[in-house]
Amino acid sequence: MDMFLQGLQMALTPEALIVIVAGAVVALITGALPGMGAGLTMALAIPLTFYMSPSLSLMLMGAIYTTCVYGGGITAILMEVPGTSGSAATCLDGYPMSKQGKAGTALGISLSASTLGALASTLLLMIFANLLLSIVLLFGPAEYFWTALMGLTIIVSVSQGAFLKGLIAASIGFLLSTVGMDPITGASRYTFGTLYLQDGLDIIPVLLGMFAMSQVLNLVEKKQATISETGKISGSVLEGLLAPFRYLRTTVRSIILGFVIGALPGVGYSVSNWIAYGMAKQTSSHPETFGHGDPEGVLAPEAANNATVGGALVPTLVLGIPGGETTAILLGSMLLHGLTPGLDLYTKNGPIVYAFYISLIVSSLVMFLLGFIAMRHVARLTTVPLSLLIPIIAILIFTGAFSINYNIMDVVMVVVLGLMGYGFRTFGYPPVCAVLAFILGPILEKNFNRAMILSQGTLLGLVPSPLSWALVVLTIVFLGYGIYTEYFRAGRKPIKD
Amino acid sequence: MPKSAKPHPGQLWFTIFLGMVLLCFFLGSLGFSSRARLTPMLVSGFGIVLCITEFINTYIKLKKEGVNGQPSERFIKIGGKLPQLVGLFAVYPLLLWMAGYLIATFVECMLGLMLTSYPVKKWIPIISAIVTIVLYITFKQFLLVPLPSGLLGIG
Numbered sequence: 001m002d003m004f005l006q007g008l009q010m011a012l013t014p015e016a017l018i019v020i021v022a023g024a025v026v027a028l029i030t031g032a033l034p035g036m037g038a039g040l041t042m043a044l045a046i047p048l049t050f051y052m053s054p055s056l057s058l059m060l061m062g063a064i065y066t067t068c069v070y071g072g073g074i075t076a077i078l079m080e081v082p083g084t085s086g087s088a089a090t091c092l093d094g095y096p097m098s099k100q101g102k103a104g105t106a107l108g109i110s111l112s113a114s115t116l117g118a119l120a121s122t123l124l125l126m127i128f129a130n131l132l133l134s135i136v137l138l139f140g141p142a143e144y145f146w147t148a149l150m151g152l153t154i155i156v157s158v159s160q161g162a163f164l165k166g167l168i169a170a171s172i173g174f175l176l177s178t179v180g181m182d183p184i185t186g187a188s189r190y191t192f193g194t195l196y197l198q199d200g201l202d203i204i205p206v207l208l209g210m211f212a213m214s215q216v217l218n219l220v221e222k223k224q225a226t227i228s229e230t231g232k233i234s235g236s237v238l239e240g241l242l243a244p245f246r247y248l249r250t251t252v253r254s255i256i257l258g259f260v261i262g263a264l265p266g267v268g269y270s271v272s273n274w275i276a277y278g279m280a281k282q283t284s285s286h287p288e289t290f291g292h293g294d295p296e297g298v299l300a301p302e303a304a305n306n307a308t309v310g311g312a313l314v315p316t317l318v319l320g321i322p323g324g325e326t327t328a329i330l331l332g333s334m335l336l337h338g339l340t341p342g343l344d345l346y347t348k349n350g351p352i353v354y355a356f357y358i359s360l361i362v363s364s365l366v367m368f369l370l371g372f373i374a375m376r377h378v379a380r381l382t383t384v385p386l387s388l389l390i391p392i393i394a395i396l397i398f399t400g401a402f403s404i405n406y407n408i409m410d411v412v413m414v415v416v417l418g419l420m421g422y423g424f425r426t427f428g429y430p431p432v433c434a435v436l437a438f439i440l441g442p443i444l445e446k447n448f449n450r451a452m453i454l455s456q457g458t459l460l461g462l463v464p465s466p467l468s469w470a471l472v473v474l475t476i477v478f479l480g481y482g483i484y485t486e487y488f489r490a491g492r493k494p495i496k497d
Numbered sequence: 498m499p500k501s502a503k504p505h506p507g508q509l510w511f512t513i514f515l516g517m518v519l520l521c522f523f524l525g526s527l528g529f530s531s532r533a534r535l536t537p538m539l540v541s542g543f544g545i546v547l548c549i550t551e552f553i554n555t556y557i558k559l560k561k562e563g564v565n566g567q568p569s570e571r572f573i574k575i576g577g578k579l580p581q582l583v584g585l586f587a588v589y590p591l592l593l594w595m596a597g598y599l600i601a602t603f604v605e606c607m608l609g610l611m612l613t614s615y616p617v618k619k620w621i622p623i624i625s626a627i628v629t630i631v632l633y634i635t636f637k638q639f640l641l642v643p644l645p646s647g648l649l650g651i652g
Binding site: 390426 | 579
C-alpha cells in the first residue's frame with residue numbers, strides 16, 4: 001500500500017502530467033500518420049527520456065504507447081487508411097460510417113472504446129502482474145535462462161512464414177549483444193581494440209537503427225506524396241461515445257480478448273483487432289450489417305487494440321520478455337534507466353511501477369480529452385507531405401542517437417544498423433527477432449553461465465527444478481509450433497506488430 | 498519446404514551477406530579464450546548453418562517457381578531515390594564531425610528535402626533553417642547536449 005501511495009504521488013506531480021500530456025499530444029498525431037506508429041514514436045522519444053527520471057521516462061513511454069494505438073483509428077475511420085496495424089479492422093465499418101455521414105459517431109465510438117479498453121487493461125495488468133510475480137519468486141538462474149530462451153523462441157515461432165529468417169535475425173542480434181566485455185571472464189570480444197566497443201553496443205543506436213531508421217527508409221519507398229487527403233466529420237459524437245455502453249457485451253469481450261492476446265509474446269494489436277472484429281461479427285444477431293457501417297464493427301477492434309497494451313506489459317514488466325516491437329523499445333528505455341524487469345523491479349522500484357500503472361490510467365483519460373478536442377484537426381495532419389517528414393525524422397533520429405553518449409560513432413551505428421534493419425524488412429527477416437535477441441542475449445548468457453557455475457559444469461544444472469523442466473517443455477513446444485507452421489501448414493501471412 | 502511468397506534473387510544475395518557477417522563473427526570468436534568464445538561461437542555457427550539452409554531453400558524455390566519476368570514494383574522503387582538518401586544519411590556523421598551540428602543538419606535537411614522532392618522549392622532553405630534551429634535550441638539549450646561544433650568550431 002505504501003508503494004502504491006508513493007507511486008500515486010509520483011504520477012500526479014505537475015511534471016508528470018506535463019510529460020503525459022506532451023507524450024499524448026505527439027502520439028495522437030504520429031499514431032494517425034500511417035507508417036509512423038507507436039514503435040517509431042517511442043524509439044524517437046528514448047533519447048529525450050535519457051534526461052528524465054526513470055518514473056517520468058516510463059510515464060512518457062506509456063502515454064505514447066496508449067495514445068498512438070488510439071490515433072491510428074482516426075484515419076482508419078475518415079480515410080480508410082489505418083494509422084497503425086492495430087486499426088486495420090476499424091476501416092471495415094468505420095469508413096462506411098464516414099461515407100454515410102456518421103464519421104462523428106464512428107470517431108466517438110473509437111474514442112470511447114479505446115479509453116475503456118486502455119483503462120480496463122491497466123486494471124487487469126495490475127492484477128495479473130502481481131499473480132505472475134508470485135511465480136517469478138521461484139526463479140533461479142536456470143529458470144531465467146529458459147524463460148528468456150522461451151521468449152525468443154515464441155517471437156521467432158510466430159514470425160510465420162519466416163521461421164528460419166527469424167532465427168537468423170535472432171542470431172545476428174544475439175551476436176551483436178556479445179560485442180564488448182565478456183560478463184564472466186572480462187575478456188574483450190569484437191572490440192577491434194576500440195574504446196567505443198569496449199562497453200558493448202548501446203541499446204539506443206540498435207533500437208533507433210533497426211526500428212526507426214529502417215522505417216524511415218521504408219517511408220522513402222511509399223509512392224504517394226502525402227499520406228492521405230483530409231476527410232470531413234459529420235454525425236453525432238455523443239451518440240458514438242455512449243455506444244460501448246449500449247453494446248456492453250461486445251465491449252467486455254473485446255477488452256478481455258485484447259488483453260489476453262496482448263499478453264502472448266509476438267501477437268500484438270495487429271492480430272487482436274481482427275480477432276475481436278471477427279468475434280463481434282460471429283456473435284452478432286445481424287452479421288450482414290458488418291462491413292457496411294455497423295457501430296460494433298468499430299467498437300470491437302478499437303476496444304481490443306487498446307486493451308492489448310495492458311496485456312503486452314504483463315510479460316514485459318514481470319518476465320522481461322517483450323512481446324513485440326513497442327514493448328521491446330519500452331524495455332530498452334527501462335534498461336537505459338537501470339530498471340531491470342522482474343522481481344527486482346517490483347521490490348526495489350515498486351513505487352515507480354505503481355506510478356507507471358497510475359500514469360497509464362491518467363494517459364487514458366488525457367487521451368480521451370485530447371481525442372475529443374483534437375479529432376477533427378488530427379485528420380488534417382495526414383496531408384503533411386512525406387517529403388517533409390522523411391528528412392526531419394532522420395535528423396531527429398541522428399540527433400537523438402548522438403545525445404545519449406555524445407559520440408558520433410553512435411550516429412554511424414544508427415546508419416549501419418538502419419541499413420541492416422531495412423534489409424531485414426525488405427527480404428522478410430523480422431527485425432524484432434534481432435532486437436529481442438540483442439536484449440535477451442546478455443540475460444541468456446549470464447544466467448547460463450551462473451547455472452553452470454552453480455552446478456559445477458554439469459548440464460543438469462540447467463534443469464534443477466520442475467519449473468525449469470516445464471519451461472524446457474514449453475520452449476520445445478513453441479519451437480515445434482514454429483517448425484510446424486513453417487513447413488507443414490500453408491496459407492499463412494507474417495505477423496507484424 | 499515453406500510455401501511463402503515468391504522469392505527475389507536479391508534474397509539470395511542478402512542471405513549470403515548475412516552468412517558472411519556470421520562467418521566473420523565465428524572467425525573472430527576463434528581468437529577469444531575458451532570461456533569467452535563459447536556463446537559467440539555456438540550462436541554464429543548455428544547462424545551459418547541456418548543461412549546455408551535458407552540459401553538452399555530460396556535457391557530451390559527460385560529454380561522451381563522461376564523469377565518473374567518483370568522485377569517487382571518494390572524493387573523498381575528501391576532503384577529510385579533510396580540509394581541517394583542512404584548515401585546522404587551515411588555522409589551525415591562525417592559532416593557532423595567536420596562541419597559541426599548546425600551546418601551538417603542544415604545541409605542534410607536541405608538535401609533531404611530536395612531528394613524527396615518537396616513540392617515548394619523556395620521553402621526548402623527556410624524549413625531547413627527552422628528544423629536546424631529548433632533542434633539546436635531543444636538539444637543544446639534545454640537538454641544541455643554538447644552538440645558537435647566540428648573542425649570549424651561552429652555551433
